[in-house]
Amino acid sequence: MPAANIEVSETPLVLYALRRADDALILGHRLSEWCGHAPMMEEDMALSNIALDLIGQARELYTYAAKAEGKDNDEDKLAYLRDVRQYRNLLLVEQPNGDFAQTLVRQFFYSAFADLYWRAMMTSRDATLAAIAAKSEKESAYHLRHASEWIIRLGDGTDESHRRAQAAVDHLWAFTGEMFAVDDGERALIHAGIAIDPGTLRGRWLTTLSDVVGEATLTLPQNDWMQQGGRAGRHSEHLGHLLSELQSMQRTFPGQTW
Amino acid sequence: MVTVLERDSDLRQRAWDAAASVVDPEIPVLTIADLGVLRDVVLDGDHVEVAITPTYSGCPAMNMIAFEIEVALERAGFRGPKVRTVLSPAWTTDWMSEEGRRKLRAYGIAPPQASGSRRALFGGQAVACPQCGSGKTELLSEFGSTSCKALWRCKACREPFDYFKCH
Numbered sequence: 001m002p003a004a005n006i007e008v009s010e011t012p013l014v015l016y017a018l019r020r021a022d023d024a025l026i027l028g029h030r031l032s033e034w035c036g037h038a039p040m041m042e043e044d045m046a047l048s049n050i051a052l053d054l055i056g057q058a059r060e061l062y063t064y065a066a067k068a069e070g071k072d073n074d075e076d077k078l079a080y081l082r083d084v085r086q087y088r089n090l091l092l093v094e095q096p097n098g099d100f101a102q103t104l105v106r107q108f109f110y111s112a113f114a115d116l117y118w119r120a121m122m123t124s125r126d127a128t129l130a131a132i133a134a135k136s137e138k139e140s141a142y143h144l145r146h147a148s149e150w151i152i153r154l155g156d157g158t159d160e161s162h163r164r165a166q167a168a169v170d171h172l173w174a175f176t177g178e179m180f181a182v183d184d185g186e187r188a189l190i191h192a193g194i195a196i197d198p199g200t201l202r203g204r205w206l207t208t209l210s211d212v213v214g215e216a217t218l219t220l221p222q223n224d225w226m227q228q229g230g231r232a233g234r235h236s237e238h239l240g241h242l243l244s245e246l247q248s249m250q251r252t253f254p255g256q257t258w
Numbered sequence: 259m260v261t262v263l264e265r266d267s268d269l270r271q272r273a274w275d276a277a278a279s280v281v282d283p284e285i286p287v288l289t290i291a292d293l294g295v296l297r298d299v300v301l302d303g304d305h306v307e308v309a310i311t312p313t314y315s316g317c318p319a320m321n322m323i324a325f326e327i328e329v330a331l332e333r334a335g336f337r338g339p340k341v342r343t344v345l346s347p348a349w350t351t352d353w354m355s356e357e358g359r360r361k362l363r364a365y366g367i368a369p370p371q372a373s374g375s376r377r378a379l380f381g382g383q384a385v386a387c388p389q390c391g392s393g394k395t396e397l398l399s400e401f402g403s404t405s406c407k408a409l410w411r412c413k414a415c416r417e418p419f420d421y422f423k424c425h
Contacts, residue, residue, distance in 0.1 A: 051316075060345065135315050
């Protein structure tokens with residue numbers, strides 16, 4: 001019999017950790033899809049390495065969420081036994097890899113945020129979250145540098161690479177607003193010094209984007225309409241397909257181990 | 259704080275030595291003590307618990323290292339040893355011992371630069387070739403064969419080499 005969904009008691013703290021864990025897992029899974037398919041060996045290794053960092057961050061955050069929940073869930077159950085409506089990741093990270101430009105623009109938008117976010121979270125009053133942040137911050141810095149170099153290379157490359165990079169920027173832009181949104185539960189955590197207010201990072205995030213995108217001879221859209229829903233479990237069609245692959249072993253053979 | 263009997267301190271030293279002998283499966287010249295991954299060994303009666311700090315969040319070597327520590331302690335006569343993962347404070351390449359850096363260089367991997375600060379992470383890196391010692395080197399790829407390494411090339415001796423990244 002296929003494994004059923006688990007129930008998760010989503011207190012504000014559990015939900016907060018789950019959202020960040022889901023971001024890291026889903027983006028890590030997306031990048032892992034390039035393994036063996038990237039345009040060159042170095043890039044194959046780079047994307048797989050970044051995927052590994054993100055999945056590692058996800059594991060620590062899931063473990064933290066499971067502990068905060070205090071039931072009998074663990075990192076594996078949280079990753080493998082929640083369905084699409086129970087996932088809390090940003091819509092941005094579940095978007096398909098598309099072409100290489102789309103993968104790298106998605107990575108650039110996210111890494112530019114993650115770099116600032118984790119650095120700010122190092123001051124969290126929660127010692128575990130601060131420790132996860134201290135590690136993730138260094139990893140994100142490398143991810144951002146890697147993505148930035150590619151954005152410049154693609155944007156300021158050939159007509160074809162420029163066209164594709166600009167198309168990716170235009171397409172993914174509407175998914176970036178969600179990174180800075182906060183709900184009531186998170187506001188309480190921010191007030192308690194456990195979380196940080198992502199809204200305060202938007203100015204610096206835009207500066208990073210403008211610098212890199214400018215050097216890449218690309219332009220940022222002026223359109224400020226933003227798509228939302230991922231944080232509340234309303235996802236694009238793509239996430240269900242991703243999860244069906246990510247979860248198929250545990251769903252088919254519950255509790256199976258290597 | 260606690261009066262430690264000599265017998266206990268000998269026993270703890272034996273447990274520490276056993277745990278400290280475990281090597282990184284991906285860089286077998288380095289022990290976990292060289293890496294700074296081994297943080298603490300706590301003895302309670304004849305029960306031993308080892309605290310380790312992960313290097314990179316997703317480093318697959320950590321599971322292997324935890325397993326090897328248990329095996330090493332069992333071999334040293336400790337029953338049912340436990341390995342605990344400590345996240346805080348976060349590991350940094352600054353914790354790598356001088357001996358570890360020397361061993362890395364001899365093994366053909368350029369050791370991490372002195373400080374894992376953001377300045378060292380971004381730009382201005384001058385990495386000496388571990389083969390010929392020349393400073394005329396260039397980065398080939400930020401991400402190498404494992405999470406902790408980048409791929410570099412020496413412009414003097416033309417050899418490619420791994421660089422253990424600052425973290």
